Amino acid sequence: MSFEPSEVITSVHNPGIKQARSLLRRKGRSEERAFLVEGTRALTDMMASGAAPSLVYARDTPDDRALVDDMAPPCSVRYVSPEVFAGLSDVPHPQGIVAVVPMSEVTAEPRFDIWRDDLILVADGVRDPGNLGTLLRSAAGTGVTEVLVTPNSVDPYNPKCVRSAMGAHFLVSLRQMTMAPLMEYLSGLDAIIVADANGADSYDSAPWNRSCAIIVGSEAFGPNPALVDLATAYVRIPLARNLESLNAGVAGSHLVLEAARQRRLAASLQEPA
Amino acid sequence: MSFEPSEVITSVHNPGIKQARSLLRRKGRSEERAFLVEGTRALTDMMASGAAPSLVYARDTPDDRALVDDMAPPCSVRYVSPEVFAGLSDVPHPQGIVAVVPMSEVTAEPRFDIWRDDLILVADGVRDPGNLGTLLRSAAGTGVTEVLVTPNSVDPYNPKCVRSAMGAHFLVSLRQMTMAPLMEYLSGLDAIIVADANGADSYDSAPWNRSCAIIVGSEAFGPNPALVDLATAYVRIPLARNLESLNAGVAGSHLVLEAARQRRLAASLQEPA
Numbered sequence: 001m002s003f004e005p006s007e008v009i010t011s012v013h014n015p016g017i018k019q020a021r022s023l024l025r026r027k028g029r030s031e032e033r034a035f036l037v038e039g040t041r042a043l044t045d046m047m048a049s050g051a052a053p054s055l056v057y058a059r060d061t062p063d064d065r066a067l068v069d070d071m072a073p074p075c076s077v078r079y080v081s082p083e084v085f086a087g088l089s090d091v092p093h094p095q096g097i098v099a100v101v102p103m104s105e106v107t108a109e110p111r112f113d114i115w116r117d118d119l120i121l122v123a124d125g126v127r128d129p130g131n132l133g134t135l136l137r138s139a140a141g142t143g144v145t146e147v148l149v150t151p152n153s154v155d156p157y158n159p160k161c162v163r164s165a166m167g168a169h170f171l172v173s174l175r176q177m178t179m180a181p182l183m184e185y186l187s188g189l190d191a192i193i194v195a196d197a198n199g200a201d202s203y204d205s206a207p208w209n210r211s212c213a214i215i216v217g218s219e220a221f222g223p224n225p226a227l228v229d230l231a232t233a234y235v236r237i238p239l240a241r242n243l244e245s246l247n248a249g250v251a252g253s254h255l256v257l258e259a260a261r262q263r264r265l266a267a268s269l270q271e272p273a
Numbered sequence: 274m275s276f277e278p279s280e281v282i283t284s285v286h287n288p289g290i291k292q293a294r295s296l297l298r299r300k301g302r303s304e305e306r307a308f309l310v311e312g313t314r315a316l317t318d319m320m321a322s323g324a325a326p327s328l329v330y331a332r333d334t335p336d337d338r339a340l341v342d343d344m345a346p347p348c349s350v351r352y353v354s355p356e357v358f359a360g361l362s363d364v365p366h367p368q369g370i371v372a373v374v375p376m377s378e379v380t381a382e383p384r385f386d387i388w389r390d391d392l393i394l395v396a397d398g399v400r401d402p403g404n405l406g407t408l409l410r411s412a413a414g415t416g417v418t419e420v421l422v423t424p425n426s427v428d429p430y431n432p433k434c435v436r437s438a439m440g441a442h443f444l445v446s447l448r449q450m451t452m453a454p455l456m457e458y459l460s461g462l463d464a465i466i467v468a469d470a471n472g473a474d475s476y477d478s479a480p481w482n483r484s485c486a487i488i489v490g491s492e493a494f495g496p497n498p499a500l501v502d503l504a505t506a507y508v509r510i511p512l513a514r515n516l517e518s519l520n521a522g523v524a525g526s527h528l529v530l531e532a533a534r535q536r537r538l539a540a541s542l543q544e545p546a
Contacts, residue, residue, distance in 0.1 A: 246410060249522075249523065250523055264511065
């Protein structure tokens with residue numbers, strides 16, 4: 001179904017616009033099981049990952065119409081006045097295109113078939129949307145089985161998080177999980193690896209080749225003490241120059257990349273000569 | 274020298290304010306050899322790294338005066354009207370404190386004394402200030418000898434870059450270098466390692482234990498072909514799920530962290546038993 005270009009929405013009271021605007025807030029996203037993907041770059045990334053937008057809103061200007069024609073989204077496009085569009089965007093100078101995308105359930109499985117054991121990434125109180133997006137991107141790229149996000153973390157469907165994940169929401173299984181089911185889940189794994197500046201051992205000595213979870217804690221407060229108590233390995237990334245910490249997105253990414261490196265190495269050693 | 278609290282600057286034509294405002298632009302920073310550090314978090318990080326602000330501008334409100342009293346910056350503080358302060362900030366809702374900080378020359382040396390050989394990080398066309406800041410932070414934390422930035426990269430003294438580097442500007446040697454001296458410099462190293470999605474070998478097989486440079490290219494266009502031609506190793510980070518790339522800050526950080534890991538390992542193997 002498509003709409004005629006002449007039907008330009010000019011009222012913020014339009015029901016579709018009201019619904020789309022509700023997706024700018026965590027509560028609305030959670031109720032509608034949908035989120036917004038804004039701008040051509042993020043939308044291209046997202047569609048390349050297999051996402052199907054349900055609807056695109058575009059600003060009614062010649063430039064933005066040309067943008068939409070170039071992109072040819074596989075869904076209805078509704079044009080809106082610049083004033084209405086401004087209310088759909090979370091950036092000061094929007095590009096003029098935003099898609100409503102249903103949250104999808106990605107199956108929890110590593111995509112490196114050489115891996116027999118689960119690698120779970122837990123974002124436990126990560127507050128910066130850019131950091132969480134980066135972690136999701138890195139998890140997708142390292143064959144992480146799934147990413148679990150605790151409720152005190154930023155919403156992974158936050159627009160900034162969606163931008164920095166560059167489509168990873170549709171590549172890796174992502175679940176928001178409260179502490180009780182999370183602790184139950186973790187108890188089924190061989191190893192629970194907690195990363196912290198005060199960790200006892202260097203990260204590369206952790207048991208990455210067994211089924212394991214890596215816990216990345218809050219930027220300001222570190223990992224949840226309840227999860228530190230569960231840890232079977234408590235690791236740090238050794239740093240020079242008395243630096244206390246790295247960016248949380250970088251640190252967590254480095255750990256899953258190290259897990260992937262060790263697993264590739266183990267798999268290559270097991271290959272018949 | 275200190276100023277009386279009563280002397281509140283209310284004019285944007287004040288010479289100090291004009292000079293400080295010039296530091297919001299690359300040209301001004303380059304001419305004055307100084308930059309702005311805004312907000313208590315960034316300023317605390319920066320001072321912890323050994324930076325000495327030459328002057329602090331603070332908004333003349335009770336809250337901001339309390340903020341300054343808590344922080345007690347080791348330099349003059351000048352209070353300005355909220356209108357004047359807004360012109361000194363690069364964020365929409367500023368915290369009310371910004372410092373003028375002279376660019377410092379940090380000596381080029383690794384801070385892990387177990388390292389005999391240089392590790393140079395080259396940011397070659399990195400355009401996102403958050404990515405460059407992250408790279409600087411990771412370089413500081415991994416004993417990188419120095420960071421070289423090509424002119425087509427974002428200015429490392431850009432306020433967003435300063436925020437995400439969290440004080441690294443004062444921990445690691447940082448030089449902006451044009452292509453000719455850069456190529457001359459690189460020719461003196463044992464290895465030139467270029468990271469690229471199309472790289473031939475996995476990054477962990479590169480000769481990290483020799484004196485080497487790691488080249489991290491532009492987010493959109495990859496590394497400069499002239500530097501790819503110079504490369505003695507052309508490496509990729511193997512990725513799952515057909516992912517093309519990671520965030521450039523994450524990828525470059527992962528490589529210097531891997532170099533640090535390999536160098537620590539080599540040093541521990543050389544220790545007498």
